[in-house]
Amino acid sequence: MILSLVLLGLVLLTAGVLVLAPLGAAQSSDPDAERRTALEHERDRLYTELSALNPDDPRDEARRPDLERRAALTLRALDALAPAPRLARSTGPRRSALAGVLLAALLTVAGAVTFIPRWQLKALDAGEAQDVLAVLNLPRLRAEAERTQANAAYMAWGKAAFDSGTYDQALTAYGNALKLEPRQPEALRRLGILLLTSEERTARKLSTEDATQAALLIRTAAQLAPKDPESQLLLGFAYARFGEDDAALDALERYRTLNPKGRDADEMITAIRARQNTSDPALRLYAASCASCHGPAGAGGLGPSLRASTLSRAALRQVIAQGKGAMPAYPNLSGTQLNGLLDLIGRWQKEGS
Structure with a gap:
């Protein structure tokens, strides 16, 4: 800092010097500048007084000869000065x-x-600060990767480009990294998701071949790094893209287990559960209000597992209606909605984890 x-x-001091130095030079280039300015002011003053004289006023006419004499002396004094360096003052210093x-x-x-x-x-928060730094570092990282053509340099460039949303550079960097070392989970899954979502960025229809290739890259990355949260997250997104909702939920739940604080899967999980639960009002309500914390199937996430819960129906009713700890209250549920949720949780308790 x-x-x-x-x-x-x-930087600011240098800027000031660069601006003021030429102007100072312009002022000092005319040694008679101060005398010349004073005489010009006197000349202009006398001309103003002469132009204001009233020819019909005897007093003004009595003053005219003296003013004309002084104006002539002033003009003679100006003529006696060395010619002003007008060209140098008006072009050189100003150009400088x-x-x-x-x-x-x-x-x-x-x-x-x-x-x-x-x-x-x-x-900024940590994520925003990291994105700003990634953007600032992109030119240096790119130059380093192109100069050394080393795998580590390509990976560093790819990560900075991906994290900052500069996806065209990320494609190039990760593609070059995989040419050097094909079994790199980060490069595989990120290249796969960029390929899979290219239609949204480029408005070019994704071919079946490209979609298959993208899915293969993402699955391979998840197999190489099954405990990496991002591997499971992107795998879940890929499965959902192909309409494989059950497999997508499994992957996204693994992501939530590996990264309990991560919120990137919440909307996708809720959307999938909503699609699956169109025929069951209790499941629809659970997906909209409860799944983001307790998991899409009640197996737990940020909140505890409902399948492992030993609370009685009456205790569950009280917690749902009044809240407890981090659990918010839902006092506005109708009797039918509340009973439907309690029936659902009761079934899960019998099924277990």
Whole structure:
């Protein structure tokens, strides 16, 4: 932080010098500038007084000879001065000043791009700060990867590009990394999901062959790294894309188990459960209100497993209606809705985990 402030201060100081130095040079290029300015002001003042004289006023006419004499002396004094370096003053220094302004602007912009975002990182959450840094680092990481053509450099470039949403660069980087080492789960699953979702980004229809290839990449990554949360998350998204809802729920539940704080699967799980539960009002209600915490099938997630619960029906009714701990209250459920939920949880308790 201190180093950034010092460097930005130097940038601003340099900008000021670049702008003011040519202007100072312009002022000092005419040794008679001060005398010339005073005489010009006196000349203009006398001309103003002469033009204001009233020819019909005897007093004004009495003043005219003296004013004309003084104006003539002023003009003679101006003529006696060395010619003013008008060309040098009007072109050279101004051109230099303009160049200074442009260079100062470039330095200021460069300083802002380089330093200011790093100050602003303090106001961002961890994920947003990481994305900003990824964008700032992209040119350097890309140059390093293209220079060394090393697997680690391509992976670093690919990760920064993917995390910052620069997907065209991520495709290139991960593609080159897989050419060097084909069994890299991160590159496989991210390349697969980018290929699978390319239709949304490019408006180009995804071919069956490309879709199959994308699914293969994602499944291979999950097999190589089954305990990696992102492997299971992207696998779940891929299964859902192909309409395999049961397999998608299994993968997304594994993701939630591996990353209990992760919320990326919540909407997908809820949408799948809603599709599956169109014929059962209790399941629809559970999917909309409970599945994000207790899991799509009651097996637990952020909240405890309902299948492993030993609470009585009366105790469950009280918890649902009044809430408990992190569990919010649902006091506005109708009797039919509440009884439907209790029947569902009762069935799960009998089935067990």
